[in-house]
Amino acid sequence: MEGQLETRWRTVGRAVVHQGRVKLVDHEVLLPDGSRSQFEVDESVPFSVATLVVDGSDVLLSRQYWYPLDRWIYDLPGGGGRQDEEPIAAARRELEEELGLVPNDLRHLHTFFMNPGRASWPTHLFITTGDFKPGCADTSDPAEQVKLARI
CATH class of the missing domain: 2.40.50 (OB fold (Dihydrolipoamide Acetyltransferase, E2P))
Structure with missing residues (x-):
């Protein structure tokens, strides 16, 4: 009103x-x-991050099985932030853990609330445009097996 x-x-x-x-x-x-x-x-995490990864005319996504959905989905690489890290550091960490990529250029696009009726944290959306080098994907958690998908 x-x-x-x-x-x-x-x-x-x-x-x-x-x-x-x-x-x-x-x-x-x-x-x-x-x-x-x-x-x-x-209130599981202080914030979450997601990154749009553009490589030429392709978008790089994560391909992962999510138990609550009982299906494999394509998704932006990302995840929960930690109390002691900044959102850009979390986005860098998640990109390397999930896709094995280390971005040289990572820019913040927008901050939004994904599910404000149930969750208290903001989601920080980033973009990187092909300026990255190979890193080391983290495959230590058997419940979080992520594959890189080029679309």
Whole structure:
């Protein structure tokens, strides 16, 4: 409603309800009308990254099986950031881990919220345009086997 002040909700309680591969936190909030509500929020990572990799007329994607979907999909290489790293460092790390590429030129495109109704973290989108060298893909996690796909 144009012209009206947009009031933020106030957190009055929070409790970790699950801590594993996913961290779910139950938030109790006070709404502007004085009523209360509950939200389970995924606070697993501080942020995520994804990188658009353009190599000439090709786009390089990751090809990976995702258990929650029960299927193989094409995806932008990326993943969760760590508390002690900047988003650009996480994007570099994820590109090398997933596709075995070390970008020389990595530019930030946009920051957005992928699932704001359930997760609290922003996603930082980057682009690299063929200026990269071979690195070493990380194949140590058997639950995360990623293949490079050229489209």
